[in-house]
Amino acid sequence: MADIIFAGFGGQGILTAGKILIDVAAQHVKNICWTSSYGAAMRGGTASCSIIISDEEIGNPYPEELDILLAMNEPSYHKFIGDVKDGGYVIVNGSLMGDVEYPKNVNVYSVDATDIANGAGNGRAANLVMLGAMMKATGLMDADSFGESLNSYFEKKGRNTPSNLECYRLGMEKAEKK
Amino acid sequence: MSADYVLMKGNEAIAEAALRAGCRFYAGYPITPQSEILEYMSVNMEKHGGTFIQGENEIASMSMLFGASAAGARVMSSSSGPGFDLKQEEISYLTSNNLPAVLVNSMRYGTGDGEITPGQDSYWVSTRGGGHGDKRLIVLAPASVNECAELTYLAFDLAEKYRNVVEILTDGAISQMIEKCTLPPAKEHDIDKFDWTLTGKPLGVKKNKMNNLTNIIGHPAYSEMMLNKFKTMFAEEQRWESVETEDAELVLVAYGISSRVCKTAVREARRSGIKLGLIRPITVWPFPRKAFEALPDSVRGFVTVEMSISSQMGEDIMMAAKNSRPLYGCLTNVNIPRAKQIIDFCRDVLSGKIEPMEVI
Amino acid sequence: MPVYKTPKSIIAPSGCCGGCGHGIIQRLIAESIEELGLQDQVIACVDIACSEWSLDCLDYDHIAGPHGRIASVATGIKKVRPDKTVYALAGDGSSYVIGWTETTYAAVRDIPITMIVVNNGIFGMTGGQMNLATTLIGDKTVSSKAGRRRETMGHPVDMLQAIRTFDVEFAARGALYDTKHIDETKRFIKKGFENQRDNKGFSIIEVLSPCPTNWKLDPVDAMEKIKNENEKVFPVGVYTDRGGNK
Known part of the structure; x- marks a missing residue:
């Protein structure tokens, strides 16, 4: 159904964003698989996780062609943009992108995730802004029910705040097609 | 599930x-x-x-x-x-x-x-x-x-x-x-x-x-x-999974992460008419020799897909195959194999561009 | 006339060389266990070197080896069967050289086992090589033929001085060169088993013990050497006793 990569700096909540997505997706589809770059890349370096959502048996857990790329900084965008399929979706964090000419064969959406999260007083929630933008752009799942599930994900972890959902909704609102 | x-x-x-x-x-x-x-x-x-x-x-x-x-x-x-x-x-x-x-x-x-x-x-x-x-x-x-x-x-x-x-x-x-x-x-x-x-x-x-x-x-x-x-x-205690070996021309042999990529390779190769199969050992000791016993005549060779420099599983495959068919090594060392890489390798094997591997 | 009773736990003679201290130590272990009424619940862990000779002599469940790891093996057993009396018997090569890390961390974890270390200043089972922790300067062994030299081979070290700083229950050193010291050694060993019975922490008892075969001395001279030389470097007595009774 979808081959996805989330990428960014370590510490931007890339892996968590991926875990939220599979947590929700797993309720609706047969198979999910989440893999990550681990170990030395945990802080400061590039972090990425791959997600495959499928009703078929998942073979290779590392996507070779992407339906969706979520890039939280510019180096990650450049690293993975070549792997996105024609007609695929790319969600970029406008706060951390320079002047980039986006390719025409893919659908690029930009949202100023870092600025929006900081503005909401929840700097760690830039990943949730990105998720909001992604749901709006791709329609991968029902955006409202994804929001509810996101809330309950943090409730389960015992560290939810109302601004988490707010950041997600702001991502939905402010995402702009490039 | x-x-x-x-x-x-x-x-x-x-x-x-x-x-x-x-x-x-x-x-x-x-x-x-x-x-x-x-x-x-x-x-x-x-x-x-x-x-x-x-x-x-x-x-x-x-x-x-x-x-x-x-x-x-x-x-x-x-x-x-x-x-x-x-x-x-x-x-x-x-x-x-x-x-x-x-x-x-x-x-x-x-x-x-x-x-x-x-x-x-x-x-x-x-x-x-x-x-x-x-x-x-x-x-x-x-x-x-x-x-x-x-x-x-x-x-x-x-x-x-x-x-x-x-x-x-x-x-x-x-x-x-x-x-x-x-x-x-x-x-x-x-x-x-x-x-x-x-x-x-x-x-x-x-x-x-x-x-x-x-x-x-x-x-x-x-x-x-x-x-x-x-x-x-x-x-x-031999355990294994056979995937589409019934009419395969080449049978991939892989376990663990490589076997996952091989499954994708089998599926994608068949879409383009290359008949690959897979034997996935679930026990690597005992190596599933039984899986190699009743393969069809269509099978022309085995391809071991491993993340190693030399083939470590090759010896086991040779013993299981009893020299019935040649063995080829798609060895990706530090890299996780990619499905496309495996399919390209198999295409080259079938067209005679790749020599059988000598297990050392 | 005094009557010497053999502990019921002893079911076969020790296979040690003549004049070896291991047999005396095994007997002190058996006597201590029986005097405390613990004989029906013992699991013995012995190192694969000379300590292994006790495996067939004492009527306890036994496990041997791997060399140096006996404090770890005893840790595993005590964790699974905390109500049983678990002791470790090993030489100074096992406990202080190849297995010093394992001995150290059993002590640091304060595992309530009784560990008995035979300090004979030499590798007995393998034919009399130097022991890095316990061979005295100048002592001749088959791997220090001209005598141990500090400059090239380091010096003996009193490991009980280190262990006492680990906050263990009990650490003491005894000797076997006369009846007075044998009695004292037995009191230490018995104390080690009492501590375990009372669910206290790690107890270690080191015993200065002769190896006439590898020292190339007759048994009496070997005892004299301990008294005149080894005890000077490795003083006997209680090093730490957390429960008191000093």
């Missing part, structure tokens, strides 16, 4: 399945990419009334395991790469006393310190290793998170059935990925179940003296018993 799933990393599934199998003693030392097993045990073992010890080193951890197994508990340890090397001495001791234990080797690539990323080049240390002396370990190679749980649960029963060390051979990819997993039911193990354990018996009652078993029963009886055990394990 039942609706009653959890999302877990391979490492966590191994640890949870071990607890559900009644494992009540874990000792180990941290090393990437398997540390989540140790961490999971540190959080959860005591809730089950068991013992978790972060050992001062691998050898001490394994020696504690040796004692705990002798005392009747279901025991587990885990490591990777250089850490797993250090466990070899005690595997030999466990074997010499016919003691059950479950070990996890989550392969990281390379020699020396190597990398922390996935690899498959500890195949030999797992299937041929186990320290000095003559021994066999049953080695189970999961290829999914669900199988991590399923095979770990099974491993404890096999270890007990044969009074043997059973190893879960995973890799950095399988250990670290999150998938849906159905967990097996929890059960308790009775430490007084067997008569061979150390229990602290009253004077006059026959004692268990755990020394080299040869000192007690003599070499002829020991040799016969062990050979019989090796043969029984070899005959009874």
Whole structure:
């Protein structure tokens, strides 16, 4: 159904964003698989996780062609943009992108995730802004029910705040097609 | 997959399945990419009334395991790469006393310190290793998170059935990925179940003296018993999955992470008319020779797909194939293979551009 | 006339060389265990070197080896069967050289086992090589033929001085060169088992013990050497006793 990569700096909540997505997706589809770059890349370096959502048996857990790329900084965008399929979706964090000419064969959406999260007083929630933008752009799942599930994900972890959902909704609102 | 799933990393599934199998003693030392097993045990073992010890080193951890197994508990340890090397001495001791234990080797690539990323080049240390002396370990190679749980649960029963060390051979990819997993039911193990354990018996009652078993029963009886055990394990415990081998032109042979990519390669190659099949060993010892017995005449050769420099599994495939067909090596060393790479390789094999591999 | 009773736990003679201290130590262990009424619940862990000779002599469940790891093996057993009396018997090579880490961390974890270390200043089972921790400066062994030299081979070290800093329950050193010291050694060993019975922490008793075969001395001269030389470097007595009774 979808081959996805989330990428960014370590510490931007890339892996968590991926875990939220599979947590929700797993309720609706047969198979999910989440893999990550681990170990030395945990802080400061590039972090990425791959997600495959499928009703078929998942073979290779590392996507070779992407339906969706979520890039939280510019180096990650450049690293993975070549792997996105024609007609695929790319969600970029406008706060951390320079002047980039986006390719025409893919659908690029930009949202100023870092600025929006900081503005909401929840700097760690830039990943949730990105998720909001992604749901709006791709329609991968029902955006409202994804929001509810996101809330309950943090409730389960015992560290939810109302601004988490707010950041997600702001991502939905402010995402702009490039 | 039942609706009653959890999302877990391979490492966590191994640890949870071990607890559900009644494992009540874990000792180990941290090393990437398997540390989540140790961490999971540190959080959860005591809730089950068991013992978790972060050992001062691998050898001490394994020696504690040796004692705990002798005392009747279901025991587990885990490591990777250089850490797993250090466990070899005690595997030999466990074997010499016919003691059950479950070990996890989550392969990281390379020699020396190597990398922390996935690899498959500890195949030999797992299937041929186990320290000095003559021994066999049953080695189970999961290829999914669900199988991590399923095979770990099974491993404890096999270890007990044969009074043997059973190893879960995973890799950095399988250990670290999150998938849906159905967990097996929890059960308790009775430490007084067997008569061979150390229990602290009253004077006059026959004692268990755990020394080299040869000192007690003599070499002829020991040799016969062990050979019989090796043969029984070899005959009874071969496990594998065959994928589309019925009409295949080339049969891929791969386990663990590589087998996952091979499944994709088989599916995609068939879309473009290349008939690939796959034999996925689930036990790498005993190697599933039976899987190679009834292959159709259409099969022109085997392709081993491994993350190693030289082929480590090649010898086993040659013995299983009995020289019936040539063997080709798609060896990706530090890189996880890609489906396209495997398909291109197979296309070149079929068009005669690639020579069979000499197994060295 | 005094009557010497053999402990019921002793079911066969020791296989040690003539004049070896291991046999005396095994007897002191058996006597201590029986005097405390613990004989029906013992699990013995012995190192694979000369300590292994006790495996067939004492009527307890036994496990041997791996060399140097006996404190770890005993840890594993005690954790699984905390209500049993678990002791570790090992030499100074096992406990202080190849297995010093394992001995150290059993002590640091304060595992409630009784560990008995035979300090005979030499590797007995393998034919009399130098022991890094316990061979005295100047002592000749098959791997220090001209005598141990500090400059190239380091010096003997009193490991009980280190262990006492680990906050263990009990650490003491005894000797076997006369009846007074044998009696004292037995009190130490018995104390070690009492501590375990009372669910206290780690107890270690080191025993200065002769190895006439590898020292190439007759048994009497070997005892004299301990008294005149080894005890000077390795003083006997209680090093730490957390429970009091100093």
